[in-house]
Amino acid sequence: xxxxxxxxxxxxxxxxxxxxxxxxxxxxxxxxxxxxxxxxxxxxxxxxxxxxxxxxxxxxxxxxxxxxxxxxxxxxxxxxxxxxxxxxxxxxxxxxxxxxxxxxxxxxxxxxxx
Amino acid sequence: xxxxxxxxxxxxxxxxxxxxxxxxxxxxxxxxxxxxxxxxxxxxxxxxxxxxxxxxxxxxxxxxxxxxxxxxxxxxxxxxxxxxxxxxxxxxxxxxxxxxxxxxxxxxxxx
Numbered sequence: 001x002x003x004x005x006x007x008x009x010x011x012x013x014x015x016x017x018x019x020x021x022x023x024x025x026x027x028x029x030x031x032x033x034x035x036x037x038x039x040x041x042x043x044x045x046x047x048x049x050x051x052x053x054x055x056x057x058x059x060x061x062x063x064x065x066x067x068x069x070x071x072x073x074x075x076x077x078x079x080x081x082x083x084x085x086x087x088x089x090x091x092x093x094x095x096x097x098x099x100x101x102x103x104x105x106x107x108x109x110x111x112x113x114x
Numbered sequence: 115x116x117x118x119x120x121x122x123x124x125x126x127x128x129x130x131x132x133x134x135x136x137x138x139x140x141x142x143x144x145x146x147x148x149x150x151x152x153x154x155x156x157x158x159x160x161x162x163x164x165x166x167x168x169x170x171x172x173x174x175x176x177x178x179x180x181x182x183x184x185x186x187x188x189x190x191x192x193x194x195x196x197x198x199x200x201x202x203x204x205x206x207x208x209x210x211x212x213x214x215x216x217x218x219x220x221x222x223x224x225x
Contacts, residue, residue, distance in 0.1 A: 004157075031210060043203065043215040056211035090157055092213075099207040100146045100165040105157040 002027065004093050004106035012112045018079040021109045023091030025072050031055075031096025032074040033103065034066060037088040046089075049074055050096045081113045116141045120204050120216030127194055127223050135189040135219045137178075137204035145206040147171075147180055147187040148213070152201045161189075161202070194223045 005024040013019050025032050034046040045058040049068035066076045072093075078085055088110050092103035121136040139147065146165045150158040162171030167182035176191045187204060204216040 006157075033212065035213075035215075042217045045212050045214070048211045050211075056209075058212075092158075094210065096210050099210050100163070101210075102146075102148050102160045102163050102207075103213060104160070105150075107155075107157045 004091055004104050006089075006091050006106035006109050008109060009107065010110045010112075012114060013081050014114055015081055015083060017081050018077065019081060019111060021076045021089055021091075021111070023074045023076070023093075023106060025074070025091075025093030026104055029093040029095055029104075030072055031094045032068055032072065033092045033094075034074070034076050035090045035092065036060075037090060037108070038086075043090075046076065078111075083113050086111060086113045116145070116206060116208060116214045118204050118206055118214055118216035120202075120219050123218070124220035124222060127221070129196055129223055129225050130193045131223075133189070133191040133194045133198075133221070135202055135204075135221070137187045137189065137216060139185050139187065139204075139206050141185075141206055141208055143208050144182070145208045147178070148205045148207070149176070149178055149187070149189050150203040150205060150215075152203065152218075154200075158203065194221075196223045196225050199223045 031050045033048040048056040063079045068074045088108045090108045091106045094103045117140045148163045149161040151161045162173040164171040164180035170179045201218045205213045
């Protein structure tokens, strides 16, 4: 069974640019969540999508957005990049039905903003 | 809101030592509780979970018991190995929509 696939693994962007990250969940999973991991702030929740609808959103500025397609694949977009956006971005998938099952995480996309 | 407080690291142990990583939580309801592990350069892996009070989660020699009375979910292992060196995260979920994580505890096991 394939796991959660995130692309690309590494990305270097310049301040002011925008970036799109991709996540393919486990087959059959309808929920995709995104988290930002930094040494200073730890793991912070960005947003969660279920069947193409955003169900929950964390406390991030509007520069951070996402979407989910009908095949459950999800993309995350960050516009007008800032140095502080440098982080590991993790995607997680689940069935989305219950809080008890936990999530399966991808290996992440390491974004560096210069 | 929900929060998770983890023991500050880093923790350094000798091989075969006993491990405890403390985790306490604050939640409005009755969350599910998880321990995740992150190896260098990788994403998070679910280590174990417990979904109701007094449940014990276990995996690969690690154990944690859901204690509602003390709002705790401490991670333990009787004999650590060098391969257990990683960062460990305690987390809770009150719905299927979000995980709330602790700050993580770096564990280093020396041979």
